[in-house]
Amino acid sequence: MSSGPGLGAKAFPPERVDESRRDRVRATRASARTRHNVSTAMRADRRNLAPIKYHARMWTLNPLRSPAADVALWRLDLDHATPWHIDYLQDLSDDEATRALRYVRPADRLRFVATRLSLRRLLGERLDRAPRVVAFEQGPHGKPALARSGLQFNVSHTGNHALIAISTGLPVGVDIEQIKPARDTISLADKIYARAEQAWLKAQHDEVAGFYTVWSCKEAVLKAWGCGIAGHMARLSVVPENDGQVTLTFDETPQLDTHAWLLPVPEGYSAALACGPARSPF
Numbered sequence: 037m038s039s040g041p042g043l044g045a046k047a048f049p050p051e052r053v054d055e056s057r058r059d060r061v062r063a064t065r066a067s068a069r070t071r072h073n074v075s076t077a078m079r080a081d082r083r084n085l086a087p088i089k090y091h092a093r094m095w096t097l098n099p100l101r102s103p104a105a106d107v108a109l110w111r112l113d114l115d116h117a118t119p120w121h122i123d124y125l126q127d128l129s130d131d132e133a134t135r136a137l138r139y140v141r142p143a144d145r146l147r148f149v150a151t152r153l154s155l156r157r158l159l160g161e162r163l164d165r166a167p168r169v170v171a172f173e174q175g176p177h178g179k180p181a182l183a184r185s186g187l188q189f190n191v192s193h194t195g196n197h198a199l200i201a202i203s204t205g206l207p208v209g210v211d212i213e214q215i216k217p218a219r220d221t222i223s224l225a226d227k228i229y230a231r232a233e234q235a236w237l238k239a240q241h242d243e244v245a246g247f248y249t250v251w252s253c254k255e256a257v258l259k260a261w262g263c264g265i266a267g268h269m270a271r272l273s274v275v276p277e278n279d280g281q282v283t284l285t286f287d288e289t290p291q292l293d294t295h296a297w298l299l300p301v302p303e304g305y306s307a308a309l310a311c312g313p314a315r316s317p318f
C-alpha cells in the first residue's frame with residue numbers, strides 16, 4: 037500500500053508504528069477517496085456521457101453509444117506508460133488480486149485489473165453495493181456472471197483498450213481485437229470462414245481489417261452464448277449488412293434470436309457486440 041497524506045514519520049514515529057492500525061487508516065482513506073471519485077464520475081457519466089478519469093490516469097472509462105436499447109457500453113483507454121499503483125488491488129477479490137499479481141507482463145496485468153475494477157464499479161453502482169462485494173460466478177465454459185442478479189455483462193480487452201457491456205435484459209457478448217497484419221490472415225479465412233463470410237471479405241478494400249471484423253463479430257456472438265470459441269468458430273457465420281445489422285447462421289440455421297452489431301473503435305482495432313437469446317443454445 038502507498039502512504040496516504042498525513043501519514044508520514046512525524047505522525048507515526050517508526051519505532052512506535054501500529055502497522056495494522058496504520059493499514060486500516062490508509063485503506064479507509066483510500067477507499068473514501070475512491071468512493072468519492074467514482075460516484076462523482078458516475079454522476080457526470082449519467083448527465084452527459086463524459087469520460088471518467090481514474091486516479092493516476094492509467095486508464096479512462098468512456099461511455100459509448102450502444103446500438104442495443106437495454107445494453108450500456110464503455111470503452112477503456114489504457115495508458116501503459118503510467119506507473120502501476122498497488123491501491124488498484126484493494127477493490128478486487130482476493131482471487132482477482134492473486135491473479136493480477138501473477139501476470140508477468142505489466143500490460144497484461146493492467147488490462148485485467150483496469151477492466152475488472154471498472155466492471156466492479158459499474159456493477160456495484162447499479163446494484164448499490166461496494167465494488168469489492170460484487171459476487172461473480174462462472175458458467176460451464178468460464179463465462180463470468182453475477183450471482184443472483186438479472187444484470188448480464190461481458191468484457192473484452194486487448195492492446196490499449198477494453199470494452200465492457202452491461203445488459204438489463206438478454207445475455208450479452210462483446211469482443212475487441214487489435215488488427216495485426218500477418219501473411220497468413222487471408223489463407224486462415226479461406227480455411228475457417230464460411231462461404232458467405234469469404235464472399236463478404238473479398239468485397240472489402242482492406243481484407244485484413246475485414247478478417248478481424250468478422251472474427252470480432254463471431255467471438256462476440258459466441259461470448260453472448262457463453263460457449264467458448266473452440267469448435268464453434270467455423271460453424272457460425274456472420275455477414276455484416278449495409279444497414280449495420282449482421283446476418284447470423286449456425287450450422288447454416290438462421291439465428292434470429294441473437295443480434296450483433298459492429299462497434300466503432302479506434303484505428304487499428306475492430307469490435308462487435310452481440311445479444312441474446314435468453315437461453316444459451318449450448
Ligand SMILES: CC(C)(COP(=O)(O)OP(=O)(O)OC[C@H]1O[C@@H](n2cnc3c(N)ncnc32)[C@H](O)[C@@H]1OP(=O)(O)O)[C@@H](O)C(=O)NCCC(=O)NCCS
Nearest residue numbers: 148176177178179180191192193211259262263264265266
Ligand atoms: C471466451 C474467450 C473466447 C475469450 O478469449 P479472448 O479473446 O482471449 O479474450 P477477451 O478479452 O475477448 O475476453 C476475455 C473475457 O471474456 C470473459 N469470458 C471468459 N470465458 C468466457 C466465455 N466462455 N464466454 C464469454 N465470456 C467469457 C471473461 O470476463 C474474460 O475476461 P477476464 O480474462 O478479464 O476474466 C476464450 O477465453 C474461450 O474460448 N474460453 C472458453 C474456454 C472453454 O471453453 N473452457 C472450458 C472450461 S471447462
